[in-house]
Amino acid sequence: MERRRLKIAIVGPAHPYRGGLASIMETMAREFQSRGYDVDILTFTLQYPSLLFPGKSQTVDTPAPKDLRIRRRLSTINPFSWWSVGRELRKAEPDIVLMKYWTPFMAPCFGTIARLARNNGHTRIICQIDNVEPHEHHLTDKMFNRYYLSSVDGFIYMSEQVHGELKAYTSAPALFSPHPMFEHFGTRRHRTEACNALGIDPDMRYALFFGLIRDYKGLDTLLEAWAKFRRQGHKLLIAGEFYASRDKYINLIKSLKLESDVVLHDHFIPDGEVGNYFSSADCVVLPYKTATQSGVTQIAYNFRTPIIVTDVGGLSEIVPDGRVGYVVDSSADGVLSGLERIYAKGRIEEFTLNMEEERKRFSWAAMCDKIEELYDIIRS
Secondary structure (H helix, E strand, C coil): CCCCCCEEEEECCCCCECCHHHHHHHHHHHHHHHCCCEEEEEEEEECCCHHHCCCCCCECCCCCCCCCCEEEEEECCCHHHHHHHHHHHHHHCCCEEEEEECCHHHHHHHHHHHHHHHCCCCCEEEEEECCCCCCCCCCCHHHHHHHHHCCCCEEEECCHHHHHHHCCCCCCCEEECCCCCCHHHCCCCCHHHHHHHHCCCCCCEEEEEECCECHHHCHHHHHHHHHHHCCCCEEEEEECCECCCHHHHHHHHHHCCCCCCEEEECCCCCHHHHHHHHHHCCEEEECCCCCCCCHHHHHHHHHCCCEEEECCCCHHHHCCECCCEEEECCCHHHHHHHHHHHCCCCHHHHHHHHHHHHHHHCCHHHHHHHHHHHHHHHHC
16 A cells, blocks of 8 residues: 655754764655655754864855755754744644654753654654764763653664663664665775875775764774784875864874874865775774764775774674674774784675675665654554
């Protein structure tokens, strides 16, 4: 039986806000639009106050996508905007309000909107949840989590660790769907062309650390491992903006005498440049100390770049050990073992071929199918 046309309101990051979260919400909106559904996106006028944002800029200056309806309506620090959006959704009666949840800081805003919207007796609140417990903890985390998570009718989770944490707060229905690939970054480019675009030597071989640099991501561990791995013709390429003390990592590079072994591009990487980094690299390394899942693995799958991850959170669920890369201990010696094995003769080529098959698991259509399946469960 053909499904009636659903009306979906997406609440969360979108243009002009930058980064993976905004890309996810916009890509899901396009997938639902391709199914003939009516989709609106309500995003922020202010996402983070400057006091809580360690980066240089939260937004991009590119034109808004013409194929999406995006309205800037929410300030996370203005409760009047929460009530206004909540009442608007209650009156509009969308079938689904779809939210992305990644930090308890969003709980007061999102929880208020969800409670007001679902009060019409028709709208169902669905949350695609990245994290329950945050990587950096605060005294208000559990209180904020309880407020938001208890306002949701159903959840889509992307790792079993998150599912386990979720059960401590709610018994609402929850379905698993792995994080889809980031296909909007394009396809893999010729390695020499990509290196030249980045201004790096194409005769070198590169292991890549990619993304916002925060302490829990273990860049210090990777640097310590690289100091032991150090090989002629190999460099560590670090690409991303510092959200932690830059001096701490620069001093570590100096103390380990890695200045000539590290290429540092410490700025936000625009979407149009992401492909150059993954096309230049032999492998990408995620030496995380804590994690649930990571969008970086899904960018790597898109570009067929082999992966080394630490055995924390749900990373091992996404990276089959010995097939597309390695799952290693989160110590420097563990990361070192992954580097030594992945650079063994023929392994990178083998893993690159295997990624062609493994990447089929990570589609946006499958994610949106799960959201529809969940909606059928919670509306009955």
